[in-house]
Amino acid sequence: MTVIPLEQLTGLDVARAGNKAVNLAAMLGKGFSVPGGFVVTTAAYDRIGVRVSPGPLDEVAARxxxxAILAADLPEDLTRAVTRAYRALGADAAVAVRSSSPGEDLPEASFAGQYDTFLSVSGAGNVLTAVKRCWASLWSDRAVRYRTAHGLDHRDAAIAVVVQRMVEARAAGVLHTLxxxxxxxxxxxxxxxxxxxEAVVSGAVVPDQYVLAGDREPDGHGCLDAADLRRLREVGAALQEGFGAPQDVEWAIDGAGRVWLTQTRPITTAFPVPESxxxxxxxYWSVNVYQGLFRPLTPMGATMIRERQRGMSAYLTSIGFSPEIVDVSGWLYWDITEGVADGAKRPAMVAFADDLAAPSGQIIAGLADDPRFAATGTPERSPGPRRRYGPIAAAWVFPRWARARARRRSxxxxxxxxxPEPGRPAEQLRWIEANHRTICRIEADLPRTANTAGGLAQRLAARLLEGVAVPEEVNACFRGVPANPTTEMDLSLWRLAMAARAHPESSAALSSHDAGHLAEAFRYGRLPRPLAAGMDAFLARYGCRVAAEMDLGLPRWADDPTPVFNLLIGYAAAARTGFDAAAEFAAAGREARAAVAELVRRAPFHRRLAAGFLLSSARELRGLRELPKYCLMLGYQELRRRLMRLGxxxxxxxxxxRAADVMFLGLDELRAAVLDGGDGGERARVRERRAVYERETGRRQVPAVVLSDGAVPEYRPAGxxxxxxxxxxxxxxGLASGPARIVRDPGTARIEPGEVLVCPSTDxxxxPLFLNAAAVVTETGGMISHGTTVAREYGIPAVVGVAGATTRIHDGQLITVDGSRGTISLGHRPSPGR
Structure with missing residues (x-):
């Protein structure tokens, strides 16, 4: 059909009627006042025979x-159908003629204002002309540029046209239900x-604006009175409830005060928050931000993070975190209201949040000034953990033995x-159900003595050196520490790149192919043997890792080694400039040992022996801090492998x-699917969840703290x-200057030696990108986060918790990073060397 009355459309008609028309039909179906009308479908547009060549489209071709569209003669049957539908609205009725594209009003590309609208059109001939002009606006210069900017194929462009009776409006405008x-x-x-x-939507005038807060009586002024505003608020609330999301609404009020709706679409840009x-x-504090995940979690990944956090809940609940985590569209939250309002718990909560994901803690601290979070309790000192000092002292005296024992036992x-490897699917399922909680709690269950001893030795040494060394000088003693699984991984990959460079065939492969081609060649056994053997060895040890690795639903490097090959290509290119990451790391270790000697020399005579002993022991043990996370990833890899078998x-x-869809099921749904064959709705549920996941993956900003009313408190540091x-x-x-390299996906990025890595967060x-980087800048992070720990060990400056760093700093911009003061200066020239 080429012409369909609005009331006959359903949610399945988006491809032929467009989102605007389908939304209008949905409002009609829910009983809202919508002007009558019809849609001229995409099938009608297709009949005029527009042909578009693949690739870019220039202005001449678009013109x-x-x-051609404006000059085209419409088929007689289409002319009759549009004329008949128009006359059904009333003789010579004034109508609005507007676009309704299937690609319009989408979360990732709204096309707002890209297509033409024609108001107060009367007469069948004029309506037909307006329809053709709407079609032609699909190829306006602005619409073509918009599609190009969003990476959309012009050949896929299609358009339907909505024709609706005009409302004799006393006033009109837009309503945002948040x-x-x-x-x-x-x-x-x-x-x-x-x-x-239309003047409001186009921005041609300054409209009257009204904020409708809660149940307060609205203040009528300008072109709307209090009664108008009450009706708008009621309609907005009903639309939001009916469509299950905040709405952006276009409306008109006639002379009788009736509210007519001419468009509604979900406000998908608003960050989702849990309902109180x-x-x-x-x-609420974002678990995603705490984990350094600036992307939503797959349902299975969210399940496993919840299990992990339950293993650590005793301490977190003691400082005001909710025992359970809430999931909204793949974003996880702790309810932190208790800790915000309790003066006894707030300091510990603030310190915890800033240590791991600054400036979260400062945002939380700022909420204490909000009278809506009335403070309770009295600040008091936490008793701290109970420790057995005998084993800790033994670890200090024999740190290498303690380190080796901790690694072996872990x-x-x-x-x-x-x-053992289960056989049948039911056995795989039983293994997963029996072991997933234990795997998720690996970090909490590992032996901790040596790790605790290292951290305690560092803190005690810092106390002994108070007055003779500033914190940065103490931190400098922990560059190049041994036995850190993360730095060992990075250096292992560097050595693999250097070995490949030394082998002519492997070197040629790295220099002449992209990462995707190399990964495919590796998969099918077509890589040069030394490079393939090196990759096998690397993945056997570190294939459990990947960026955003806390989401079990994401493929590991062992599943898809493309990011590893991308790093190898970058390392090989860096080596050709004379850069040597292994030598840099070794130099950082030597400098750290010299720093230890210098601080011991400065210490008062009666503290020298103890300070030197504690610093040396701490250096041997601090690498263990990254061991629990590595062990968790080994467990995750096994759990993921078995889940994929079931998939x-x-x-x-x-x-x-497909097999990977298993990551979009819950464990109960998985059990039903494996044992009972499911309920037949699994594929539809997975498709729906994938659509939400992919939509949310497009978000560029993830707030650390949100309130249940949707407000996002910000941190504004004194500058x-x-x-x-x-x-x-x-x-x-440290201090370093260089061109900024903005990175949001480490799997495809490369850092040239001397560049400054600027990113949302790290894990x-x-x-591996740190090896080449002159410095690191992140939007979140803390003194004990993975990124800052590794940056210190590599001896490169790092500044974390820089709000909006990836947007306020431009790619290639020269910046100077002062990791001692926590500042970034923009526009400075690069300093010589690192």
Whole structure:
């Protein structure tokens, strides 16, 4: 069909009627007042025979397409159908003619204002002309540029056209059912002008604006009175409830005061927040930010993170975190309201949040000034953990023995969980159900004495050196520490790149192919033997890792080694400039040992022996800090391997489309699918969850703290007032200058020697990029986060908790990073060397 009345459309008609028309039909179906009308479908547009060549489209070609559309004679049957539908609206009715593209009003590309709208059109001939002009606007210069900027193929462009009876509007405008500036769900914002509302949408006038807060009586003024505003608020609330999300609404009010709706679409840019269970204002801290995950989690990944955090819940609940984690569209939150409002718990919560994901703690501290979070309790000192000092002292005296023993026992603990290989799917399922909790709690269950001894030795040494050494000088003693699984991984990959360079055939492969080609060659056994053998050895040890590795649903390097080959190519290129990461790391270790000797020399005579003993012991033991996470990833890899086996089984039976879809099921759903064949709805549920996941993956900014009314409190550090100066938190000491390299996906990025890595956050999967980097800048992080720990060990400056760093710093911009002061100066020339 080429012409369809709006009331006959369903949610399945998006491809032929477009999102706008389908939304109008949905509003009609829910009983809202929508002007009558019809849609001229994409099938009608297809009949005029537009042909577009593949690739870029220049202005001349677009102009030619527009001219051809406007000159085209419409088929007689289409002319009759549009004329008949128009006359059904009333003789010579005034109508609005608007686009309704299937690609319009999407989360990732709204196409707002890209296509033409024609108002107050009367007469069938004029309506037909307006339809053709809407079609032609699909090829306007602005629409073509918009598609090009969003990477959309022009050949896929299609358009339907909505024709609706005009409302004789006394006033019209737009309504946001949440406050688009503050994000508050408790407020709506309306903008209005007299007459039709097109001037509001186009920005041609300054409209009257109204903030409708809660149940307060609205303040009528301008072109809307209090009664109008009450009706708008009621309609907005009903739309939001009916469509299950905040809405962006276009409306018109006629002379009788009736509210007519001419468009609604979800406000998908608003960050999703949990609903308060009791209606009171609540504060939430992002588990994603805490984990350094600036992307949503797969459902299975979220399940496993919840299990991991339950293993650590005793301490977290003691400082005000909720015992359970809430999941909204793949974003996980702790309810931190208790800790914010309790003066006894807040200091520990603030310190914990800033240590791991600054400036989260400072944002939380700022909430204490909000009268809605009335303070309770009295600040008091935490008793601290109980320790057995005998084993700790033994670790100090024999640190290498303690380190080796801790590594051996930790790996034995993980290997013991692997167990025999089950055969049938039901056995695989039983193994997963029996072991997933234990695997997720590996970090909490590993032997801790040597690790604790290292951290305690460092803190005690710092106390002994108070007055003779600043914290940065003490931190400098921990560059190049041994036995850190993360730095060992990075250096192992560097050595593999150097070995490949020394082998002519392997070197030629790295220099002449991209990472995807090399990964495919590796998969099919076509790589040069030395390079293939090196990759086998590397993946056998570190294939469990990947960027954003805390999401079990993401493929590991062992599943897809493309990011590893990308790093190898970058390392080989860096080596050709004379750069040597292994030598740099060794030099950092020598400098650290010299720093230890210098600080011991400065210490008062009666403290020298103890300070030197503790610093030396701490250096031998501090690398163990990264061991629990590595062991967890080994367990994750085994758990993921078995889940994927079940995914293959379910895909083979047609329960799932593909094996990886298993990561979009819950454990209960997996059990039902494996044992009972499922309920037949698994594929649809997976598709729906994947769509949400892919939509949310497009978000560029993830707030660390959100309130249940949608507000996002911000951290505004005291600065110099200079636009060329950014402030964060000192993560690793030192001063370095170089061009900034903005990176959001470490799997495809390369860092040239001397560049400054600027990114949202880091985890061990990012650290291979550190080898070449002159410095590191992150939007979140803390003194004990993985990124700052590794940066200190490599001896490169790091500044963390720099709000908006990836947008305020431009790719290639020269910047100077002062890791001792926690500052970034923009526009400075590179300093010589590192």
């Amino acid at each position: 030619s397409i527009r001219a 406050n688009p500036v503050t994000g508050r769900r408790s407020e709506m914002v309306a903008e209005a002008v007299e007459g039709v509302g 269970p009791d209606g009171r204002l609540r504060a 790996l034995q603990h993980v290997r013991a969980l692997m167990g 293959e089984h379910l895909a083979g039976r047609g329960v799932l489309d 110099t007032g200079d636009a060329a100066f950014l402030r964060g938190i000192a993560g690793a000491s 061990p999967g990012w650290t």
